[in-house]
Amino acid sequence: MRIIVENVEKQYGPRYVLRGVNFNVEPGETLVIMGGSGCGKSTLLRVLCGIEKPTAGAVTYNGEDIVTLSEGGMDRLRKRWGFCFQGGALFGSMTVGENVAYPIREHALLDEKVIDIMVKMKLDMVGLTGFGDLYPSQISGGMVKRVALARAMALDPEVLFMDEPSAGLDPVMSAAIDQLILDLTKKTKITTILVTHEMKSAFSVADRMVLLHGGVVVAEGKPETFRTTADPLIRQFIDGLADGPIPLRRNRDEYLKSMIGN
């Protein structure tokens, strides 16, 4: 699936979060959206998958603009998409297996036996064979993320959206989830859009990356380009430096002014 994001703007009242975002996602690639906390990554992802309407711009999937697409058209596309959102919340009252079965039941009319087999396959895929009858409260944080991933992949999506899929895990668990994401997205050639503020994750899963700052894409390229760039803003972000062009302390009035569009 080829995704083209053109001049996407999002305003909440007078506040601009996105001021004209542009980038493409090529079929089968993993595009990582990076940026500091509060820069609008989750907002952008919600716009990209049609949960929120942008205030301006277009988001096209193989030529279809979802901003102007009908509800019916949206439903048709959504059936082919998988979601793994921030918090990765599983339904606490459902077992692991029921969680993975949820999107299957929602989108496809299938025999219980078939659903059972599909759930088992997806749990195998994330290394959780035999965990289907446990409840989310009975498994570790890393396992919860794996189940969220299995659920996102339940219907073999064409496009996968992920918001901070390894957030809140210790570094080892986080690396394991990144590795799993890399394995799954490469094996299946799913077109993936992944949002993260963690550089290590970004570099381990990305085919290409964009850096979101001040409501626009300030840099775009292959991980190698980001690793070797001398651009002070990108360097500050990648190296996690306190000193650089990104101001950490700001005057209140200037801050408020910067949030309003010109």
Ligand SMILES: Nc1ncnc2c1ncn2[C@@H]1O[C@H](COP(=O)(O)OP(=O)(O)O)[C@@H](O)[C@H]1O
């Ligand atoms: N529904 C909303 N209403 C008003 N402001 C919002 C809403 N959602 C997000 N924001 C604001 O938009 C900015 C970007 O938020 P978000 O997209 O969650 O950032 P990120 O995911 O990069 O941390 C934040 O300042 C946030 O407070």
Ligand SMILES: [Mg+2]
């Ligand atoms: Mg976010």
